[in-house]
Amino acid sequence: MSEEISWSPYDKVLHLAPYDVWRRLRDEAPVYRNDDLDFFALSRHADVEAASREPLLYSSAYGTVLEIMGSEPLGTGHMIFIDPPKHTELRALVSRAFTPRRISALETSIRQLCAEMLDPQIGGDGFDYVQDFAAQLPSKVISELLGVDPADREDIRKLIDQTFHQEEGQGMVNDISFAAQIKIHEYLTNMLDERRKNPRDDMMTSLVQAEIVNENGTRRLTNQECADFTNLLVSAGTETVxxxxxxAGSVLAEHPDQRAELAADSSLLGGAIEELLRYESPSPVQARMLTEDVELHGVQMPAKSRVLLITGSAGRDERKYPDADKFDIHRKFDSHVSFGLGTHYCLGASLARLEGRIGLEETLKRFPEWNVDREKSVRSHTSTVRGYEQLHFVLG
Ligand code: HEM
Structure with missing residues (x-):
């Protein structure tokens, strides 16, 4: 008899290479139960997709990260933790400011930011691709998007970094992270007040001006709602990118032929980013709270159960993607769930794709080849985000 399967999003060893266990979950326990940590987990693409399409049955209101979920709704203003219909209204309002036009207008500045960080590495022996580049780009881009004054950008970038500070045993719930979140919140609230008085051509101004008409008349965002939204952009759009x-740095070092193809033909980059998202999902687990009893694959999940949707496993499901463990930038597929799906589908997906595509293009232009010093590289571990904290490129 095969060994009993055990999986937990807190297991640091499994986190390094979860794919064998996730395959066993898909094959042997598609509704997996972890009694010790009191959760169920869905790992097949079709089940993750179906659950994502039922936001009232699989509620986000209790939190979407296992360690913050309690028996009552969180009651925060972050739309990622709000169910429809309130979510629908909020998303419609913020979408007035977070527009495709505003995102595509960032392309030139993203290229410039890449050049500022990558050019100094040309001719060197190597650098930390994550710390010196990948981790800095998204917070700089968000500052630009929001319209943070250039003089404040470095301070804001450092504060954003601190919000992701981890303490052993406490995770992201610690004093350094809290203090940084409060400072950012104050800064953004002041910025919003300022934009109400003196509008500019930036996203903060569009947010305070955004309005929709509902049955009670015209509805605008309160300052608190604007600040909650901008805070959410910072937390959702930094670490993931x-x-x-x-x-990209790690997987392409392992696939030098595909890397050479990308360096030679930038039209392949869009597809490569989708394949990377499928193959190594940066945010592989989304938690939900069941609001009614559900039976799935013969397993009863009672109302008020915590259910983890393993989007990282869904991306490797052979039922959806033939030869799923193979990385192939030419793979043809219609969709993946690495940006979520349905109601809470990642609002920043187009920005993430843009940053990924340009970041990689600018990297390959300067460094068509690199090796990775695996001994020196460090993986980060949280229960929702998966990837490298440090990735040492060796050049030349
Ligand atoms: C590769 C980068 C990214 C990945 C993998 C990613 C992944 C995700 C996922 C899986 C969700 C759904 C969460 C759920 O269903 O509970 C989500 C939601 C969200 N993401 Fe992203 N994200 C990325 C980048 C960004 C960026 C750059 C931004 C904005 C600057 C952003 C803003 C958001 C927001 C606001 C939501 C909540 C949407 C809602 O609740 O309606 N994300 N993201």
């Missing part, structure tokens, strides 16, 4: 680019 850093991990995506880190995975």
């Amino acid at each position: 850093a991990r995506l680019l880190g995975w």
Whole structure:
């Protein structure tokens, strides 16, 4: 008889290479139960997809990270933790400011930011691709997007970094992270007040001006809602992009032929980013709370169960992707769930794709080849985000 399967998002060893266990979950326990940590987990693509399409049954209101979920809704203003119909209204409002036009207008500055960080490494022996580049790019881009004054950008970048500070045993729930979150919140609130008085052509101004008409008349965002949204952009759009680019650095070093193809033909980069997202999902686990009893694959999940949707496993599901463990930038596929799906589908997906594509293009232009010093490289571990904290490129 085969060994009993055990999986937990807190297991640091499994986190390094989860794919064999996730395959066993998909094959042998598609509704996996972990009694010790009191959760169920869905690992097949079709099940993750179906659950994501039922946001009221699989609620986000209790939190979407296992360690912050309690028996009551969180009651925060972050739309990632809000169910429809309130979520629908908030998302419609912020989408007035977070527009495709505003995102595509960032392309030139993203290229410039890449050049500022990558050019100094030309001619050197190597550098830390994550710390010196991938982890800095997203917070700089968000500052630009929000319209943070250039003089404040370095301070804001450092504060954003501190919000991701981890303490052993406490994870991201610690004093350094809290203090940084409060400072960012104050800064953003002041910025919003300022934009109400003196509008500019930036996203903060569009946010305070955004309005929709509902049955009670015209509805605008409160300052608190604007600040909650901008805070969410910072937390959702920083670490994830850093991990995506880190995975690009690592996976392409292991596939030098495909890397050479990408260096020679930038039109392949868009497909390569999708394949990277499928193959190594930067945010591989999304938690939900069941609001009613559900039976799936013969397993009863009672209402008020915590259910983890393993999007990272869904990306490797052979039922959806033939030869799923093979990395192939030419793979043809219609979709993946690495940006979530349905109601909470990643609002920043187009920005993430843009940063990924340009970040990788600018890297390959300067460094068509690199090796990775695996001994020196460090993986980060949280229960929701997976990737490299440090990735040492060896050049020449
Ligand atoms: C590679 C980079 C990224 C990945 C892998 C990623 C992944 C995700 C996932 C899986 C969700 C759904 C969470 C859930 O269903 O509970 C999500 C939601 C979200 N993401 Fe991203 N994300 C990335 C980049 C970004 C960026 C750059 C931004 C904005 C600057 C952003 C903003 C958001 C927001 C606001 C939501 C919540 C949407 C809602 O609740 O309606 N993300 N993201």
